[in-house]
Amino acid sequence: MLIELQGIHKTYDNGQPLHVLKGIDLNIERGEFVSIMGASGSGKSTLLNILGILDNYDEGTYHLDGTLIKDLTERQSADYRNRMIGFVFQSFNLINFKTAVENVELPLYYQGVSRRKRRELAMEYLEKLGLTQWASHFPNEMSGGQKQRVAIARALITKPQIILADEPTGALDSKTSVEVMQLLKQLNQEEGLTIIVVTHEGGVANETDKIIHIKDGIIGEIEENRSHSAWGGSIIK
């Protein structure tokens, strides 16, 4: 089991306590392609942040690849994030003053990989995603789809255990959305990567093999979707 969540509770306290996650139990196997679906405010982003060790939780246990992720120092969590998790964000989160290739190689900088080696690997991944000629361009010179592919290259370069994608198509048009989802599906099938996508769009969720519904801070239905027939079977709305 790659991810094991048991009785996860999370309360935000901004003046008024807000109980966001009310006991989440969830297991995800290595190599699964999963989506977490829910309306806004359902707690799906909070769950993803906890899975990504970007945020902590109040109660319960979270095991990632057998390691208990709890009460980690910032140093430890940074190290786990760097080695085990690749992030893909809705708003891409590329560093604007760095070129595509510099953005892609940044996680390796924090692993202490040499400059030459970093550049080599980053170019390799950009080539894989068909962005070779965009390597020296800055993010604001690229389209949304290209930016998201740069972000995916950056997520892949450390060979992580999991890819966590938070509304990866949220800022893209439907055609590009299909392309990005196809890319993630391909990475799951060919590389055996575990991919977790958070979305509120049925079409996007339908591309994944398993759909986990979350509502009001608890897991609802878990839908097997090997046939990709849920939600009418198409991403295009």
Added chain:
Amino acid sequence: MRELFHEISSTLRNNKLRTALTGFAVSWGIFLLIALLGAGNGLMNSFVGNIEDYISQNITVEGWRTSKPYAGYKEGRDIQLDESDVLFTESEQWKGIIHDVYRGTGVTSVSLSLNGLSVSGALRGVMPDYKEAEKMRMYTGRFLNPDDVDERRKVIVISLYQAKELSPKDPDAILGRWIAAGAISYRVVGIYHTDESEMSRLCPIPFSTYKGIYDNTDKVESISFSVTGPETLEEHEAFEELYGTAIRLRHDIAPDDRRGIWINNGYTDNLEMNKASRMINIALWILGILTLISGIVGVSNIMLITVKERTHEFGIRKAIGAKPGEILKLIIAESITITAAFGYIGMFLGMVACQIMDKTVAQRSIDIGGEKIQMLVNPTVGLDVALEATLLLIIAGTIAGAIPAWKAARVKPIEALRAD
């Protein structure tokens, strides 16, 4: 380390405006500080230099005219010091306090001439220690020596100004030559530095020679001596009071009649002057430190804004694996790089400004009562002070950057990512 340097240099290159603004604040701070300290030093040097020419480390006593009636005499009586006053000053009463008493004669105006050229001069009979007491600086040759006085030699020391007037082509050549001073010839043994002031007409000759030729009486125009014992301003004033009263009473002058016998106390003048120059120095440093503080505030302000602006970027870096220490290291190393590079530029420009001041303002002098006074003398800052100030700004800039950096490093990645 090299990796960090590459990371920083690419960040700085790709954020030119921010780099330039921070750099400008740093350069400007250091530039102002150095230029200010330079100008201040110039003012100090001018002040101390100009004053030192007039203040001698001795006490001079001269007879003037009484301003108060005393002991049956009316005011307005002319007072003449004589050999008995010298003996009184040298007497047992002042043993251990008063040293090196010498007599000063009056001044006799003459025309100095050589080979048809002439210049006016004021002969004065002095003792050899006159040079030290009056802080005369020799240009060439020597000052009068005890043998000159013992043997009543006809030797003279003239000013560089007079030497130039008498021998325009080669003032040095006048050394050793006989020149006419009125009806009498003197051999030039030395030339002293001149400051173009009236003083430069003064021509010291041996005291005994002067007395023999121009003033064959036991009259003494002035008595000068140095003093050991009193240290503080109060002690010097007390001594002056004691001695002044005693010598005034010898001539039936009211003890507080400063015009009857006038005492010029170089020690108290000097102490007052030291106090004044210390005050100027303190004022300069306060100004300098305030300038430095404004520079530091500028740098910290920009660092604060920069860090705030970059919160989102730090969030991204953290999400992909940057440890808090790396964020801290990045910001601090960046701030050191900027302050060091631009601090150096500011220091360099500041020193250039000092040189420009030296070549322009410092060359001009103003006329005060016939005295030419240079407003700024050598308005420069030592390299050590300049480096120290730059280093201080770098350290302060780093500390100023470290506080927001430390905060930024502690922000949870999820919060940093939410920031715009």
